[in-house]
Amino acid sequence: MDIKSTIRVIEDYPVEGISFKDITTLLKNKEAFEESLDLLEKEIKDLDFDYIVGIESRGFIFGAPLADRLNKGFIPIRKPGKLPGEIEKVSYELEYGENELEMHKDSLRPGDKVVIVDDLIATGGSAKAAANLIESLGAKVSAFEFLIELEDLNGRDVLDDYKVISVVKYDH
Numbered sequence: 001m002d003i004k005s006t007i008r009v010i011e012d013y014p015v016e017g018i019s020f021k022d023i024t025t026l027l028k029n030k031e032a033f034e035e036s037l038d039l040l041e042k043e044i045k046d047l048d049f050d051y052i053v054g055i056e057s058r059g060f061i062f063g064a065p066l067a068d069r070l071n072k073g074f075i076p077i078r079k080p081g082k083l084p085g086e087i088e089k090v091s092y093e094l095e096y097g098e099n100e101l102e103m104h105k106d107s108l109r110p111g112d113k114v115v116i117v118d119d120l121i122a123t124g125g126s127a128k129a130a131a132n133l134i135e136s137l138g139a140k141v142s143a144f145e146f147l148i149e150l151e152d153l154n155g156r157d158v159l160d161d162y163k164v165i166s167v168v169k170y171d172h
């Protein structure tokens with residue numbers, strides 16, 4: 001199954017110059033969705049970690065079923081104002097625009113190990129911000145895992161101290 005061929009690419013969305021990788025077409029295709037989860041699962045199943053952390057919102061789509069498959073708990077990192085408990089917060093820049101991410105302060109304890117999951121790595125800004133949040137709670141990042149990597153943006157370099165896994169690569 002060629003999952004890459006099920007991803008729809010839309011040029012100049014949401015702003016000119018961005019080549020948007022639309023995964024809704026992959027998710028709708030049950031074989032492609034299942035194969036994506038199979039590939040993501042295979043890459044991390046032997047790593048040492050306690051939780052999957054998913055980045056809102058497309059990181060939830062892959063992170064939650066992966067946690068279930070691997071018998072781990074799932075922890076959400078959310079956009080501002082969504083979490084009801086006491087939160088830890090970071091601000092960072094996106095490929096387009098700015099963003100903030102939040103996490104419950106009591107969601108991780110010092111020494112916990114996590115795999116951070118998102119649909120796509122572009123500049124690596126969101127992923128790095130997520131790692132900062134997790135480390136500020138004293139927990140450790142065992143790996144990052146993305147379905148898609150935009151290689152020309154060199155997001156991997158921002159995460160050079162970490163193990164970075166991706167399944168589908170684009171050169172732009």
Ligand code: AMP
Nearest residue numbers: 019020021095120121122123124125126
């Ligand atoms: P970044 O922080 O630059 O690595 O951006 C990653 C986040 O932005 C991911 O959660 C993606 O969902 C989204 N994103 C950034 N660039 C694109 C793109 N070209 N196509 C689809 N989603 C993107």
